[in-house]
Amino acid sequence: MPVISAPYAFNEGHLFVDLRAVCGYPLYLKCEGFNFAGSIKLKAANEMVASAERDGLLKPDSILVESSSGNLGVALSVIAASKGYRFLCVTDSRCNLSTRLLMEALGSEVHVVADQDPKAGYLGKRIEYIRSLCASDTRYVWLSQYTNAGNWWAHYRTTAPEIAGQFPELDVLFIGTGTAGTLMGCARYFRNWHRPVRIVAVDSAGSVAFGGEAGRRMIPGLGMSMRPPLLDESYVDEVLRVEEMDTIRMCHRMARHGFLFGGSTGTVVSGATDWLARHSTRGLTAVAIAPDLGERYLDTIYQTNWVEGLYGEHILGSVEN
Known part of the structure; x- marks a missing residue:
């Protein structure tokens, strides 16, 4: 054991x-x-956070931010709580209530977008919100699971x-x-x-x-x-x-x-x-x-x-x- x-x-x-x-x-x-995250997403979250740390992107005052329908958000909440980072999960109304409560119990902040992009749906609005955050405050670090090679390398x-x-x-x-x-x-x-x-x-x-x-x-x-x-x-x-x-x-x-x-x-x-x-x-x-x-x-x-x-x-x- x-x-x-x-x-x-x-x-x-x-x-x-x-x-x-x-x-x-x-x-x-x-x-x-x-x-402890309850899903396969812990593997990708581990890889992406470790890569960001190696590359010097994450600093003591950094705020992790990511778009997630649930499981990756929980995985990043677990890691952020353990490592002492702040984490903001940007999700939408389809995210299960129990998942949102779990992220909050782990100390994360959850932002739920209400509107859909005409072409890109909820995901488009989630990404738009994250980009505006990153443009407004350099402390935000977006791992971008959709483009991050660590996502597939983990598997x-x-x-x-x-x-x-x-x-x-x-x-x-x-x-x-x-x-x-x-x-x-x-x-x-x-x-x-x-x-x-x-x-x-x-x-x-x-x-x-x-x-x-x-x-x-x-x-x-x-x-x-x-x-x-x-x-x-x-x-x-x-x-x-x-x-x-x-x-x-x-x-x-x-x-x-x-x-x-x-x-x-x-x-x-x-x-x-x-x-x-x-x-x-x-x-x-x-x-x-x-x-x-x-x-x-x-x-x-x-x-x-x-x-x-x-x-x-x-x-x-x-x-x-």
Whole structure:
């Protein structure tokens, strides 16, 4: 058992769940929610903060500022509290209340933008607000997860090798896409591996990350209202888009087996299950990445009134055991 003195020093990176009993297909789920930030975003946050420190961008009076729909904000709150930095998270109304309260409990300030940019949505307004802050006060340091190479390098250095070590015969890897940090880090790693691995990006319907028309998205985590600057589609073999109703159904399906996962995980597993249903799985080794757990979604995805109010009263009637 490790002994740590800083909360960002611990992350369980070698836990996988066999989901065959849940989804009916051979699928291993890499669980990334077992750390003090509760999500995979702790890896990227660690890398970006450490890089900013090495480059001399962070000083004792610096104020970290970042745009986040939730999980990265919590991860940066954990690190900022531990290292003595001030942190301001700029988010929007889709951020879960429990997530906002968690950031505030850790000493961070949370600013919620109310309006959407006509083309770039809430994200555009969040970035606009951050830029105005940085222009007004040099103490603000914006890590910019959307363009920061540390975002994908963290997963090239940790997440992908953890998967490779557990599954040396890996055939296909399903990765949810938001900023594309996890996707690009893993895709770059497996591009030069000892055997070909099919990289399948899973996106939320209504996201424009891979093109297409923008649509309503109520579940934070995956999806973007602009093309992710870090994304290089030459590393991606296939893109799956998952409707939010299917995300919710999969979350409830896993919960009925005792696994309470977050919305991003529900999206990835739903997409992976659909893909596996359309392909031969004989001898296939398939892995999906679960970014977080489900406690922060108790008042949304797992709250019947919220779900039925947005998606209709019959949405949960077709959830399979």
